[in-house]
Amino acid sequence: MPSSRILAALTAVAAISLLPAPAVAAPATATPSPVTRAALDPSLVAGRGAAVSFLEQEAEKARTTGTVIGPGRAAYTLPAEASGRSAVRLTPGQYVEFTLPKTANAITVRYSIPDAPAGGGLTAPLAVKAGGASRTMTLTSQYSWLYNQYPFTNDPNAGLLHPDWWIAECACVPAQTTPAPVISKPFRPSHFYDEQRLLLGRTVAAGEKVRLTASSAVPWTVIDLLDSELVGLPYVNLVAANVLAFGADPTGKRDSAPAFDKAIAFARKTKLKVYVPPGVFQVNRHILVDDVTIEGAGNWYTILKGREVALPAPAPDGSVHTGVGFYGKSAADGGSRNVHLSGFAIQGDVRERIDTDQVNAVGGAMSDSTIKGLHLQHTKVGLWFDGPMTNTRVEGNIIVDQIADGLNFHTGVTNSVARNNFLRNTGDDALAMWAEKTTNAGNTFDRNTVQTPVLANGIAIYGGKDITVSGNLIADPIREGSALHAGSRFGAEPFAGFVKFTNNTAVRAGTLDLNWNIGLGALWVYALDRSIEADIQVTGDHYLDSTYNAIMMVSEWAVKDLYAVPNAHFKDIRVDGTGTSVLSARVAGGASFENVDARNVGAVGINNCGSFGFTPAGSEFTVTDRGGNDGGWLAPWLLPNTITCDDRPPVVAPPAPSPWLP
Template sequence: MFLELRRGGWAIAAATALGTVLSGGAAYATPSTPAHVTRAGLDPALVAGRGATVNFLEQEAETARTNGAVIGPDRTAYTLPAEASGRSAVRLTPGQWVEFTLPKAANALTVRYSLPDAPNGGGITAPLTVKAGSLTRTMSLTSQYSWLYNQYQFTNDPNADLLHPDWWITECACVPSATTPAPVITKPFRPMHFYDEQRLLLGKTVKAGEKVRLTASSKAAWTVIDLLDSELVAPPKVSLIAANVLAFGADPTGRRDSAPAFDKAIAFARKTKLKVYVPPGTFQVNRHIIVDDVTIEGAGNWYTIIKGREVALSTPAPDGSVHTGVGFYGKDAKDGGSRNVRLSGFAIEGDVRERIDTDQVNGVGGAMSDSIIDGLYIHHTKVGLWFDGPMSNTRVTNNVIVDQIADGLNFHTGVTGSLVRNNFIRNTGDDALAMWAEKVTNSGNTFDRNTVQTPTLANGIAIYGGNDITVSNNLVADPIREGSAIHAGSRFGAEPFTGHLWITDNTTVRAGTYELNWNIGLGAIWIYALERNIEADIRVTGDHFLDSTYNAIMLVADWPVKDLYSVTNLHFKDIRVDGTGTSVLSARVAGSATFENVDARNVGAVGVNNCGTFHFTPEGSEFSLSDLGGNDGGWLAPWMLSNTITCDDRPPVVAPPAPSPW
């Protein structure tokens, strides 16, 4: 089925052909205002108080001067605009440029971009000329870490046949449960994960108001520029009273393997009660560095780079890994885990170009209790931080986690009393932030004041079971497919939700995605009963849902279990919904919820789409709503209360206007 949503030239559809990758109605851009600064592609005032406080300022390419062409806006999966911040970008052909005005003085730039893949996969490289004020620099761009195809766990080969011929392939209108021969697909099949980003220290401060012009090279048929982040980076931090890795043979040029030197410095630091200091430089490390009861401090993540190749193992490791790579790991939980680890002030640059779920090639991993991970930049690893508990009392703060093949961070199994605050996560290949209570519950954890942008698969923030969990003050924008902004699910063998789940004062932007496998729209927040009832005390309070493609809220059970599981004890209070393509609430499950001071405007279809469990009995829907008062905007009319059926399985989509001050 072809499903379409249009607003001023953008379309949402279940399209997969490579020809759609560059869709979007090209047009030449002119600046709306000089130095147009955004957060998650919006006026910062619209998301004030939500998300991470960062040192850089974001500027979208589509609002800058250019002689290239704007692509988008478009929310169609498998297209370049859909994966861009704000769902638009600028396409440059060789010699074309896009030009930004610096809003503040800066000496460092980050460019988010896309280049074409090589015809047979593997990516290409091409220079980008950067003129910042009177300076001219060259940035080396690559698509070697981009461009995945096909079905999960995906492939780098654009010419591959189906990886799983017996799986559902709803996007091409076939469900081959036992299909012989395999269905015909258009190649490359399901291209995705188009973007990467590159950082550049200018070596000199460029004043506010100066221009930054990015000019595309003739080495690539096209270059898409999504955005520019500009920053004034402080001088490198020097630590004199420490075990300096240089004293143990580390090579700051990156030519020799420095892993043995790190091991020696860590052993010396533990014996002498010193911290380990890693000065400016690029240090080659191609395996895990095991950390326990030690502090490792860099000069700052722009200066201290710990970079490694992904290395194939001659035989699989006991945990199933077939590769290793750079990463800082606590001891395995079965061995007691690690404690009192402090990692700060450096970058981890991995070399992960494919997703292999058994591989331990994460930036930070293992079990670390009573630990702090602060101020890291984690790039090109499988998962930025994957913790396997049991473990407790760990704080993950002020990190930048970008361009991951899978999750940004995952608290997996028995993580308790831990905090993830003020992190910036962009372009993950799975859930950006997740708590997964598989086999052993997670308890007392908080995700607070983080910014998540453009997860290409799954959710911005996902909670899979657990006890007494808080998700607060986060900003989540532009999820692409098979998930949305905020999710709570009884899935993946997770322990039940118990105690409370508080989802408080978060903002979602351009979420409520189209679920390609179900052929329906999700909610910006969606709660999914798949493997058991969800009946903990769930309170969604003070959240803002802006420009949701389909619904703001969705409550759902999978069709085969819709008569088995329900969602109850839900409470929505002090909510703002500004724009939905369809409804404020879509209920496709049995259960109940209360609503108080939930204000909505620019709602595309009926305010409540209440299907219950689709039995349509004379007694009404199996899902009931309670009006506790103050629900403005006419979305929760009296005839929609209690268990009144208002079901339209796939209502027409009406794109709302852009969000504006309330």
């Protein structure tokens, strides 16, 4: 829709009860739901993203007596935060029913239920009928529903947290306006969804039904999707330091943190691994790890669950809470080495964003280490590493429902890899490298899947040297971010060497930036603190159904005459659908394009504003045609630096992505 209509949609969100809209009735006889990836036919994203053990089915494609909401992309609405930008709304007694594509004994349901009127969340049962068996899943909104301006609040009735900040909805600074503008409450509700896992207690054959029926405990229940899988038997290690032998309680009634400390100390002395058997283990603080291997029975069976605990006084790092998590020693204390964590779940209790808090599932500094097969939920950040540290592998994890980032390589992380991880519903960048104070170098984000980051970017690179982002699948970023981002910002060290974006797929990306009130790109390159002079190589990426632009290269207005992006190269790119342009250039510099094919482009192929000097010589941004660019988007008359600047071009929603024929 045009940008003016998007802004109007944002200003219209005034109450929780208005969120499940727009809506259309869905017939009870709808075709059984297909298997999707990022809400698309899997063939459209083949070879991209994480290899996972579950199959995804979208509720809006399932059989239901409820109402389909969406599709819609306006921030602060339930459709926008849903996978595929659409979901199903159930009132009490209504159901959504999925046909299992393969045999399964476990499901994950992504859902939303209302917040309490004063905040704090509600709980409600959800009836689950799987084959001939009936179970009950308990839903909660205690970990969802944030409001207001950064760093957000749990109070839907709160006034502005920062009355002097720019408010995009009214294009004003309230403190400088007399009288102050009226801001509807709840203001900017977000982070609506959560998810629950359930072992069904039996094997349900392919072709059988899983029906989810809403209860009367809440006025509505929104179901986004169902993941189903066949979970194997628990892993057993008999030759290990079993935490039960040191007093751990698998019922979760007693605090097991001291038992973990004892087991780790014994394992280090005897050169054994630590084994955590099936059970729920209460852990309410950090477990310090160094030179140790800790294995669970599998993340469906071994669960570490803890409360967020207020500290009697702030810690030296500024934390005012602690909570469940495994932490390496701080880099100032030499960091930890040879830490290997696998096969368990960590479930935190973080309900508000406090940036000084170290309440992450995994943290500290860990060199020569591996983190594999974990399920991380309801912590602030899934994994936040503070270097310097080197040679760490983060592989095959599921990271969901975080208040902030999913994973962050922060400060001096080198030669490390995050590969084959699945991330959904992060409250900030899902995967980030932040070279603050000390540069990051030689790191790779490879074949990860990122879905529905509520704020900021799917994958963000803030400074660093020789960085690779390859084979990832990123879908549905919600606001103020992109699928892929390279930014000289947040005080990061300069980019150097190369930054490679290779064979990634971005789906329904390129959000509205509320500070600028302009649309971003699926790939967003941002020169804020300094020029980005590294060799930016973008090869083999696919940008599908971009809300605004496929590619945006930009600088801040205040520094537009100081910084540039001079060295970007695009090759073998496919662009299938943009709301506005293939390239939006709002910075000095230049880029080359070779074999970049585009179709279903909403406005002009290149929206070239340069640094807004509008000189007689043309734009300060130069486009180089290296041949093979199909689709008519890079017309000869646009080269090399023709000014085609439209600050806010009209948005034309593209058709859904389809197979790209040779």
